[in-house]
Amino acid sequence: MDVLIAGSHGGVGQHVTELLAESEQTAHAMVRTESQVDEMEEKFGVDVVVADLAEDVTHAVEGCDAVIFAAGSSGEDVEGVDRDGAIRLIDAAEQEGAERFVMLSSINADRPEESPEALQPYLEAKLAADEHLQDSDLIYTIVRPGALTDEPATGEIEVARRVERGEITRADVARILVAALDIENTYGKTFETIEGDESIEDALETV
Structure with missing residues (x-):
């Protein structure tokens, strides 16, 4: 399976890239920039494609069977990246014939009013992207x-579907x-996750 990792240079994305580089995928x-290409090639030995979520990303999805969206704006441009960028990539994946899309979202994305006011615009952006994915023809999984x-x-x-607020490591999220x-069993499902006492594979098989 050819898998595109959006946000591969980020905290979760680098863990995802390392895992996939060591797998059969x-x-x-x-x-986002040419300056990151050599670093990613040397560190992980994978194919690297330059694409900005604020622009056309169709070329990035060409030939890919699946997308893992692990990109994020870190609060700097929640509408441009977390909402519109994700939507742009979802549409491109559909257009280019990808079948699978795994979205990194956030706990409370579907109830932003329960979070501090400063976080609400980010959660609203994530929710809009999640809903766009759910309405697409892609086989989706949304991880919060x-x-x-x-x-x-x-x-x-x-x-x-709902868990108590808690923490989870970026490395474990990448594994998920x-x-x-x-x-x-995760196809067409949206779920929340925190650290716990069940193996990742067993938890995903029963979610």
């Missing part, structure tokens, strides 16, 4: 993690995104 790391940390992966999580590609 063919990874295509999408970066709790607060992200840089601790080492534990390999153990809790997954449900990659594992979900092939676990049919």
